[in-house]
Amino acid sequence: MDFNGSDTIPGPRTEDQLPHTAQAAAKIVIVGGFGVGKTTMVGSVSEITPLTTEETMTQAGIGVDDNFGSASKTATTVAMDFGRISITDQLVLYLFGTPGQQRFWFLWNGLFEGALGAVVLVDTRRLEVSFDVMGRLEERGVPFVVAINSFPDAPRYDLEELRTALDLTPDIPIIECDARRRASSRDVLMTLMRFLHSLAMTGSLT
Amino acid sequence: MTPPQRQRRDAVPEPPTPQAGEDKPGNPERMYVVAGPDGERAELDLVTLIVARATDPPPSASPEQAALLRLCAAPLSVAELSAYLHLPFSAMGVLLTELLTAELVQARAPIVRKARSDRSLLEAVMNGLQRL
Numbered sequence: 612m613d614f615n616g617s618d619t620i621p622g623p624r625t626e627d628q629l630p631h632t633a634q635a636a637a638k639i640v641i642v643g644g645f646g647v648g649k650t651t652m653v654g655s656v657s658e659i660t661p662l663t664t665e666e667t668m669t670q671a672g673i674g675v676d677d678n679f680g681s682a683s684k685t686a687t688t689v690a691m692d693f694g695r696i697s698i699t700d701q702l703v704l705y706l707f708g709t710p711g712q713q714r715f716w717f718l719w720n721g722l723f724e725g726a727l728g729a730v731v732l733v734d735t736r737r738l739e740v741s742f743d744v745m746g747r748l749e750e751r752g753v754p755f756v757v758a759i760n761s762f763p764d765a766p767r768y769d770l771e772e773l774r775t776a777l778d779l780t781p782d783i784p785i786i787e788c789d790a791r792r793r794a795s796s797r798d799v800l801m802t803l804m805r806f807l808h809s810l811a812m813t814g815s816l817t
Numbered sequence: 818m819t820p821p822q823r824q825r826r827d828a829v830p831e832p833p834t835p836q837a838g839e840d841k842p843g844n845p846e847r848m849y850v851v852a853g854p855d856g857e858r859a860e861l862d863l864v865t866l867i868v869a870r871a872t873d874p875p876p877s878a879s880p881e882q883a884a885l886l887r888l889c890a891a892p893l894s895v896a897e898l899s900a901y902l903h904l905p906f907s908a909m910g911v912l913l914t915e916l917l918t919a920e921l922v923q924a925r926a927p928i929v930r931k932a933r934s935d936r937s938l939l940e941a942v943m944n945g946l947q948r949l
Contacts, residue, residue, distance in 0.1 A: 620887075622901050628891040629891055629892045630891070631892065633892040633925070634925055635926065635927060636866055636894055636928065637864065637929075637942070638863060638864045656949060662897060662901075663900055664899040664900050665906065666906045667905045667907060691896075693900075695897075696946070697945070698942050698944075699941060702928075704942060705864045705894060707896075721860070722863065725927060725929030725930055726929075726930060727930050727942075728930070739821045739823070742821075742823040745823065746825075746826040750826050750827070751828070751829075752828045753930075766818055772820065775822075776819075776822055778823045779825070793949065794949075797946055797949045800946050801943060801947070808936060808940070808943070811936045811939060
């Protein structure tokens with residue numbers, strides 16, 4: 612990349628700049644299968660136009676999938692869309708949405724590490740695509756809530772039927788949402804925060 | 818119609834780590850540690866906030882460094898810097914390590930999930946979300 616024209620590198624718009632008082636940030640990860648609405652959800656609650664950050668995954672992540680074809684390929688790029696919500700003058704919350712192949716997210720050291728929690732966004736037309744990511748979150752001890760993105764033509768199940776199908780413990784919140792709507796996406800995040808709060812109260816957060 | 822059935826998994830005590838000699842996924846640059854507000858140490862994270870210590874980059878700054886310093890005149894997360902500079906997260910680790918060592922930027926450590934989560938933090942986030 613040519614940085615000589617660095618004066619022209621677009622940065623945040625003035626109104627998108629964080630105040631100097633911003634002391635710390637926390638993150639939440641929104642996960643789910645392809646096309647389930649993760650980026651839509653990030654965009655609907657973010658105060659900035661969602662941005663994309665990338666990471667290059669090397670060797671160890673490759674070779675487990677035939678889709679990568681040529682054996683000479685040694686790296687792949689994983690892109691992550693994210694948005695931001697200023698909570699107070701001191702505190703900022705970042706939301707990371709995760710397109711692409713799920714297993715790479717977990718090779719991205721530092722993405723789930725330290726995340727306050729995760730939202731698993733589910734499309735009932737393809738329930739099974741979210742199974743693997745839920746298992747990985749469980750294995751890593753990342754607390755999560757399940758949000759059903761209600762597509763008009765999706766089969767509607769009773770939430771308790773879904774809880775059984777997803778094999779969720781009774782304490783894990785499961786809610787319906789419309790990821791396009793800010794208020795609805797906000798409610799999903801609130802549900803996650805209340806869940807994390809309840810875990811903190813019972814001391815079971817690990 | 819019956820939905821497909823998933824089977825819950827148990828938490829594994831340690832995430833699988835690569836064997837010695839095997840190529841490590843991710844990036845060693847992340848191992849750079851920054852001091853947190855209470856002298857705590859944290860690795861550079863996607864949401865570590867970076868702030869330039871001076872408004873003008875020194876003449877010795879490389880073009881990449883100068884671009885980064887201009888961007889973080891106000892606090893900006895490593896993820897945002899990576900997005901604006903079109904650099905992968907691991908490359909940000911290299912660049913920021915240089916700038917931190919030269920004391921040209923300050924890093925504000927992220928809030929991470931802990932065994933005992935900070936309830937007042939979660940309450941602050943809930944209050945903030947309520948205002949959205």
